[in-house]
Amino acid sequence: xxxxxxxxxxxxxxxxxxxxxxxxxxxxxxxxxxxxxxxxxxxxxxxxxxxxxxxxxxxxxxxxxxxxxxxxxxxxxxxxxxxxxxxxxxxxxxxxxxxxxxxxxxxxxxxxxxxxxxxxxxxxxxxxxxxxxxxxxxxxxxxxxxxxxxxxxxxxxxxxxxxxxxxxxxxxxx
Numbered sequence: 001x002x003x004x005x006x007x008x009x010x011x012x013x014x015x016x017x018x019x020x021x022x023x024x025x026x027x028x029x030x031x032x033x034x035x036x037x038x039x040x041x042x043x044x045x046x047x048x049x050x051x052x053x054x055x056x057x058x059x060x061x062x063x064x065x066x067x068x069x070x071x072x073x074x075x076x077x078x079x080x081x082x083x084x085x086x087x088x089x090x091x092x093x094x095x096x097x098x099x100x101x102x103x104x105x106x107x108x109x110x111x112x113x114x115x116x117x118x119x120x121x122x123x124x125x126x127x128x129x130x131x132x133x134x135x136x137x138x139x140x141x142x143x144x145x146x147x148x149x150x151x152x153x154x155x156x157x158x159x160x161x162x163x164x165x166x167x168x169x170x171x172x173x174x
Contacts, residue, residue: 027083
């Protein structure tokens with residue numbers, strides 16, 4: 001006796017659906033560029049050694065470019081949150097929904113990271129207290145959210161309807 005295994009029915013997105021994906025894709029790509037603002041430390045006279053400093057030190061309150069780096073961080077947070085919200089409206093499964101919600105959390109925690117900055121840069125100021133409990137917490141949440149989104153969206157791309165071919169091939173362990 002042969003049991004028939006139901007095949008995954010895939011449908012092509014409509015033109016309207018694709019046109020809604022473009023702004024989200026642009027926002028998420030822009031976020032990727034903006035979030036790498038730490039590269040500006042190589043061209044701006046920050047006084048920080050990029051090899052031995054926390055990225056958060058760039059927007060520590062006593063740093064010369066703290067406002068610039070704080071604003072860039074908030075722009076990246078708004079951009080990633082907006083892109084994720086656009087995609088979340090069409091998320092089709094629990095893994096992808098959880099992944100997009102994780103990106104939204106990443107944006108929210110990034111804003112909190114700026115609202116609770118380090119007081120000073122411990123890598124250049126010996127008397128600076130390294131631990132700021134609120135900033136340490138928000139930074140940990142930022143990292144947890146971004147890694148959770150990567151995991152969840154990779155699983156979604158592998159397991160949910162119409163899996164992404166490259167992830168399906170290389171993500172065999174999921």
